[in-house]
Amino acid sequence: MSDTKHMSELDVLKTENDRYYAFVNLALILAAVTGIELVLVYLPFPSTLIFTVLISLSLFKFIGVIAWFMHLIYDKLILTMAFGTGMVIAFGTYTALLFLLSGEMVAPQEIPGR
Amino acid sequence: MSQTESHDDGHHGLMVKNKKLLMWLFLGSDCMFFGTLISTHLIYRKLHPEEFDPTQLFSLELTSFSTFILLMSSFLMALAVSAMHKGEMKSFRRNVIGVIFFGLIFLGCQVYEFAHFMHEGLNLDTGTFGSTFYLMTGTHGVHVAVGVFWLISMLFYSQSGKMEAHKSAIDVEAAGLYWHFVDIVWIVIFTVVYLIEFIA
Numbered sequence: 001m002s003d004t005k006h007m008s009e010l011d012v013l014k015t016e017n018d019r020y021y022a023f024v025n026l027a028l029i030l031a032a033v034t035g036i037e038l039v040l041v042y043l044p045f046p047s048t049l050i051f052t053v054l055i056s057l058s059l060f061k062f063i064g065v066i067a068w069f070m071h072l073i074y075d076k077l078i079l080t081m082a083f084g085t086g087m088v089i090a091f092g093t094y095t096a097l098l099f100l101l102s103g104e105m106v107a108p109q110e111i112p113g114r
Numbered sequence: 115m116s117q118t119e120s121h122d123d124g125h126h127g128l129m130v131k132n133k134k135l136l137m138w139l140f141l142g143s144d145c146m147f148f149g150t151l152i153s154t155h156l157i158y159r160k161l162h163p164e165e166f167d168p169t170q171l172f173s174l175e176l177t178s179f180s181t182f183i184l185l186m187s188s189f190l191m192a193l194a195v196s197a198m199h200k201g202e203m204k205s206f207r208r209n210v211i212g213v214i215f216f217g218l219i220f221l222g223c224q225v226y227e228f229a230h231f232m233h234e235g236l237n238l239d240t241g242t243f244g245s246t247f248y249l250m251t252g253t254h255g256v257h258v259a260v261g262v263f264w265l266i267s268m269l270f271y272s273q274s275g276k277m278e279a280h281k282s283a284i285d286v287e288a289a290g291l292y293w294h295f296v297d298i299v300w301i302v303i304f305t306v307v308y309l310i311e312f313i314a
Contacts, residue, residue, distance in 0.1 A: 016196045023196070027189035031182055037305070038178045041312040050313050058305035061185075062298050069192045070294045071287075076130050079138045086142025090149020097153050101161065 019074075026068050033057050137288040141295045144257075148299050151253060155246035156306060166243040168311050171234055173227070180223045181304045184258075187216035188297040195290040201279035203272060206286070210269050213293065217262040224255045247307070254303060257296045264289050 037057055040050055067073045072080050194209035228248070238248050268289060271277050 013200055016200050019196060020193070023189060023192045027186065030185045030189075034178055034181050034185065037309060038174060041174065041309050047313045051310065054305055054309055054313075058301055061301045065185075065188060065294055065298050065301065069188050069297075070291055075134075078130060079135065082135065082138040083142045083145065086145035086149075090145045090153075093146065093149050094153035094156070097157050098160075101157050 019068075022068055026064050030061055030064060033061055131284050133284050133288050134291070137291050141291060144295065148250075148253070148302075151246075151250040152302065152306065155250050158242040158246050162242055165241045166236070168243070168247075171231055171236060172308055172311060173230075174308065174312060176223060176227060177304060177308045180220050181300060183216050183220050183223070184297050184300050187213045187220070188294050190216065191290045191293045195283075195287050198279055198283045198286040203277070203279060206279075207269060207272055210265050210272075214262055214265050214269070217258055217265070217293075221255060221258055221262070224251065224258075228252075250307070251303065254296070254299055257299070261289075261293050261296055264292065 037054060040053060043050070066083070072083070190209045190212040194206050194213060197203075197205035197209060236244050236247075238245050268286065
């Protein structure tokens with residue numbers, strides 16, 4: 001019993017030490033990406049290209065944090081699903097509101113605040 | 115292990131700790147909450163583009179610094195959770211102090227930013243831009259403040275000597291998940307509310 005417990009503690013130490021390097025690498029990458037984002041908005045590239053790159057970099061940072069810092073890649077799928085459901089509903093709300101309140105869909109006087 | 119202990123410890127069918135599952139479900143619901151706030155801001159911005167020009171007011175350097183601070187606090191939080199799993203209480207405390215310090219810097223930057231914006235004439239009643247911007251970023255700031263208080267109380271608890279590494283690891287992990295969530299919300303706000311305004 002004590003051997004099993006001892007082994008399990010060693011496993012935990014090994015796993016956590018392996019993760020340490022992943023965390024350091026990710027932190028460096030996230031800092032670099034934030035710097036790139038700041039520089040990118042001032043570069044004279046087409047706005048569509050910059051917009052696409054900014055959204056992609058933001059998505060990359062988002063996934064990096066939830067996958068490694070929040071341990072989603074190490075944990076059960078049910079946790080990804082629990083969080084993913086909220087994400088899908090949040091994005092669905094934005095898409096629905098965008099269509100419902102777009103200028104072409106409603107007359108100006110019907111738009112709140114206008 | 116008795117029946118009662120096993121149920122207190124975790125969910126048997128899913129093999130996931132109850133506290134962790136509960137925290138993820140809460141974060142999923144908080145996602146919808148922030149999703150609504152961010153959507154409202156973006157849609158009103160699209161409907162009234164002429165109402166306000168934030169590029170004259172926003173300081174990208176300051177916001178990038180805040181983002182960097184919050185990302186590094188997330189890194190320290192990940193190390194604090196890892197230290198707790200390893201049973202290294204000193205390392206845990208050191209990292210949590212770092213997270214609290216970075217969290218307070220972020221809040222300081224936000225207070226400075228709000229004070230500057232209000233001085234320049236952007237208030238809660240400055241049209242839809244003012245109200246949606248302050249509501250969204252203010253709610254995020256409140257989340258950061260709650261996280262800081264949570265970590266301070268955890269730090270004091272660990273100082274009292276009552277905290278046991280193997281028993282409290284799940285509590286620290288739950289606090290860590292909350293802190294990382296605050297970070298990812300800011301990642302989205304930084305891009306869609308601040309950076310995109312500066313694209314010509």
